Amino acid sequence: MTGDQADPSAEPADEAPLFSTRHRGDAIVRERPPPTAAAVRGLAAVLALGLGGLAAAGHLLFGRRLREVFEDAEGGDELSWDGDDGATPSDGPAWMPDGLAHVWGALEWLAGTNPLVPLALLLVGSVAAVGCHYLAARLSGRQSVGTSLTVSVFLLGLGGGMFPFAHLPRLFDFPTSLALLLPGTVLAAGGVTVALCARRWRDARRVQRRYRELRATGRRVPGRLDAVAFHQRWTGRGHPMLRVRVSYPAAGPDGTRVWADAHLVTRPGRVPRRGTRLWVTEDAQRPDPTDLLIELDRDAPIRWETDTRRYRAPNPDGGSGG
Numbered sequence: 001m002t003g004d005q006a007d008p009s010a011e012p013a014d015e016a017p018l019f020s021t022r023h024r025g026d027a028i029v030r031e032r033p034p035p036t037a038a039a040v041r042g043l044a045a046v047l048a049l050g051l052g053g054l055a056a057a058g059h060l061l062f063g064r065r066l067r068e069v070f071e072d073a074e075g076g077d078e079l080s081w082d083g084d085d086g087a088t089p090s091d092g093p094a095w096m097p098d099g100l101a102h103v104w105g106a107l108e109w110l111a112g113t114n115p116l117v118p119l120a121l122l123l124v125g126s127v128a129a130v131g132c133h134y135l136a137a138r139l140s141g142r143q144s145v146g147t148s149l150t151v152s153v154f155l156l157g158l159g160g161g162m163f164p165f166a167h168l169p170r171l172f173d174f175p176t177s178l179a180l181l182l183p184g185t186v187l188a189a190g191g192v193t194v195a196l197c198a199r200r201w202r203d204a205r206r207v208q209r210r211y212r213e214l215r216a217t218g219r220r221v222p223g224r225l226d227a228v229a230f231h232q233r234w235t236g237r238g239h240p241m242l243r244v245r246v247s248y249p250a251a252g253p254d255g256t257r258v259w260a261d262a263h264l265v266t267r268p269g270r271v272p273r274r275g276t277r278l279w280v281t282e283d284a285q286r287p288d289p290t291d292l293l294i295e296l297d298r299d300a301p302i303r304w305e306t307d308t309r310r311y312r313a314p315n316p317d318g319g320s321g322g
Helices: 037-074 098-111 116-140 143-161 163-171 181-217
Strands: 018-020 219-234 240-249 257-265 277-282 292-296
Touching (some): 037 143, 143 181
Antiparallel strands (some): 219 240, 219 277, 240 257
């Protein structure tokens, strides 16, 4: 990284510096076209795969053994983890390391069969949940939408797969009302996260519509990046979160300038220096420095900050803007 002038038009669209006067961090919305029906169906398919895979894995891993224990206790037999087949946990294959073999043997005993199938379902469900993050973030233009959707898939899928554990409170004379406490709590948390995801997505769509309105009817003027401040905060993807001040000419012939504060999210190696040329679009009828579309002037060369180390997150979980 040299900091020499660079052509911003060569910057990948999904990685270009992102400005916002109203949101920060992962809540900043990147411009996206309205999602197509095919894209929405694809997201729904991946979502169903994630939920189904995680729930099925839980049922296959724990359902049979817990059901047998519960039925024995209901019949008046002594509480025992030895099922109808008399099986007890054993070691896994001889070629496995000791620790892994013990875990494999316990999973095989719980499932009553080879645990490879439920583990494969767990892997498929987890990969699909992560895929939901990518698709939702791309369709909505907001990273926090993808994060909340992925958390929802894990909570709802695992909550559904935990229903076999509803037998445990009843085995130990807990009130019947507590039988579904564990999976119910997880599912309730998943429902809350779904509501949060929906709210974030609706707000992202509103911002997208506003961007399109400004592009169609707004007043677009050249601006300048006058100040950049960094307070050691990063998004969930490890991108630095910066506070900036931009200026642009006010409407009218007097030549006065307007200053506006905004948030900036960008890659550590793509932090623009003070003086960078911008384009600022404001409402032509009701100018408001908190309601702007700010973007780099892609026809002008840019000088990037050379000290990129200070902008790199110390770990992948450096923080998030919500």
